[in-house]
Structure formats: C-alpha cells, structure tokens
Amino acid sequence: MAFKDIVGQSEAIGLLRGAMHRERIPSAYLFLGPRNIGKRTTALTLAKALNCREAAGDSCDACPSCRKIDEQVHPDVETVSPDGRFIKIGQVREVTNRLALIPFEAAKRVIVFSQAGRMQDPAANAMLKTLEEPPLNTLLILCAERAAQLPETIVSRCVPVRFGLLGPSDTRALLESAPKLDAKLLDFSIRFSQGRLRPELPARAEQWMEIRDEMIKGMEGLNRPVFTQLSQQMARWGSNEDWRFVLEWLESWFRDLVFLAEGIGPARLINGDRLEEMRNCAQWFDGERAQKCYRRVLDTRDAIGINANKTLALEAMWLGFKDEIRQARAGA
Numbered sequence: 001m002a003f004k005d006i007v008g009q010s011e012a013i014g015l016l017r018g019a020m021h022r023e024r025i026p027s028a029y030l031f032l033g034p035r036n037i038g039k040r041t042t043a044l045t046l047a048k049a050l051n052c053r054e055a056a057g058d059s060c061d062a063c064p065s066c067r068k069i070d071e072q073v074h075p076d077v078e079t080v081s082p083d084g085r086f087i088k089i090g091q092v093r094e095v096t097n098r099l100a101l102i103p104f105e106a107a108k109r110v111i112v113f114s115q116a117g118r119m120q121d122p123a124a125n126a127m128l129k130t131l132e133e134p135p136l137n138t139l140l141i142l143c144a145e146r147a148a149q150l151p152e153t154i155v156s157r158c159v160p161v162r163f164g165l166l167g168p169s170d171t172r173a174l175l176e177s178a179p180k181l182d183a184k185l186l187d188f189s190i191r192f193s194q195g196r197l198r199p200e201l202p203a204r205a206e207q208w209m210e211i212r213d214e215m216i217k218g219m220e221g222l223n224r225p226v227f228t229q230l231s232q233q234m235a236r237w238g239s240n241e242d243w244r245f246v247l248e249w250l251e252s253w254f255r256d257l258v259f260l261a262e263g264i265g266p267a268r269l270i271n272g273d274r275l276e277e278m279r280n281c282a283q284w285f286d287g288e289r290a291q292k293c294y295r296r297v298l299d300t301r302d303a304i305g306i307n308a309n310k311t312l313a314l315e316a317m318w319l320g321f322k323d324e325i326r327q328a329r330a331g332a
C-alpha cells in the first residue's frame, strides 16, 4: 500500500511526506492514536517510501525494495510486536544489537514497534539506550494508543505524529470496496467499525448481526423469570471466539443506554437503528444502572483476559444484569 492509498489519515501522512521532502526525518517517531486506524500500515509505507527505488516521496509497491518490505523479508526493515502480552527485553535487545551494524541494503533502516505501549520497564530501558544514541541511517517508529503508556523519557525523545479515527464517509468508502455487502450489512458494518479499520468485519457482519439480534431479544427478556435459552447461548459463545463480539456488543449497548439517558440523539448511538428496543430496555436501565452494567462488561473482559472460564464469566455477567433489573423493580 502506498501513501496515496491510505484512507483517512491525510494530516499524519502530510506531516511525514513533508519531513521526507525536506529531508528532516528524525531518528524516532511516536505514532499515537486508537488501535486499528492504520498506524502500522503507515509506518511500513514510510519505510517503503524512504527506500523506494522508483517513486519519489511514496512507495511504488513494485520495486525489489518495496516488495521485500511487503513480504516481510527486507533485512533492514523489521516489525516488533508483543510476544504474548508484552514486548519483552529479549526482543528489544535482539533488534538493537543488530543496529550496531551498518544496514545491509537500505538507504534508511526502519524498525517498527507495534503496540509499543505494551513494553515492560526493562524492555523500555533497553529501548531508551538506543534512543539516546541513535544509530546512523536508522528510524525507529513506536506505535501506541496513548503517550501515557510509555515512560516520559522515551516519549520526549520521539517526534509525535497523531492519527485520528476515520470519519463515516472514509469507513463507508473502505467497506464498499470490500466484498459485496447488502445495504443492511453495510450499515451494520459502518456502525461497528466505529472509525477503525476492521478488515474482519465484512466476513463476520452477518454472523455478528445474528448475535446482536439474539442479544437484543435476550435483553428484552431479562425482566422475565426464566432465561434458559440465553444461558445456553452463553455457553456456546464462550466456547468459540464469538464471546469477543458478545462483549463488544454489550459494551456498545450499555454505552448507548447511558447516552440515551443523557438525551443524546440516535445519530450518535452505535445501535441507533434499534431505538425502539433500546427505549424498552431503558425502562430498567436508567443512566446509572446502565453505567454499572457497562463496567460489569469491562470487568468481565478483564477477567477473561486473565484466564477466567469464559462461559461462567459470561453467565455471571448476565445474572448481574438480571440483578440490576430486580433492584430496579424493587425500587432499590
């Protein structure tokens, strides 16, 4: 992918191309912004553009250098991602040791640290040494959601570049160029991309839309005494990867309920197309209760993240919602 093909990050790309044009590329950039909006893609495109043998100021995507970077076999362009939950000191040392040697073939060697916010202190300290004495002809690009995830000593040695969420028209353009989605699935995909690049969405949209329908039905049935059916569903969702979307959807639903209670209009609600059902739910979940349930969803995701049994965690969360309704009915 070349700079001209990257959607929705014109400000960041303008800044990078300007620095290239003036030959003022620093030794380290810090790309900041939410996940899945194109930071890593832009970093690798910059690596290509800096080394391209054909195009000036961009990547041609065809010369040997561009192709090697795309195929992840360029000896001077590397990406370091978390090994498990963290980027470890061994990973940082392995890369920085190599920086003592001159580049094999690149005009500019580029090392991209994706999710650099997941560096533990020893790894960050190892990185700091390289930032303090930057090797020649080398560019480090650290990608993180927020500067606060990294030690100030690292942040202060990098030039920050901010990346924003994509606007609805950018998201629509991206999804429309993807495999054919009917109007309903396209609308659903735009709602749930929430300004991010989500390449998995077109393929999952139909399945996720079904899960949303089941969950909304379950939400409306929460005030009835029996909910065996959804309990079985929780077991099924917990046994595969669907639990991720179940939690994502619940997060969006309770966030919407909080917004609704604050009088925010349907255009800003992710589930604004299901307003009637949301209003039914709002009978039980006022702003405060919706906020509590929202927290419960985040806590459930954290618990699963540290290895809680998924099905049990989902069921406990669901019982928690039911308990909120019971309290609402009791006027507690």
Ligand SMILES: [Zn+2]
Pocket (backbone or CB within 6 Å): 051, 052, 053, 054, 055, 059, 060, 061, 062, 063, 064, 065, 066, 067
């Ligand atoms: Zn090229």
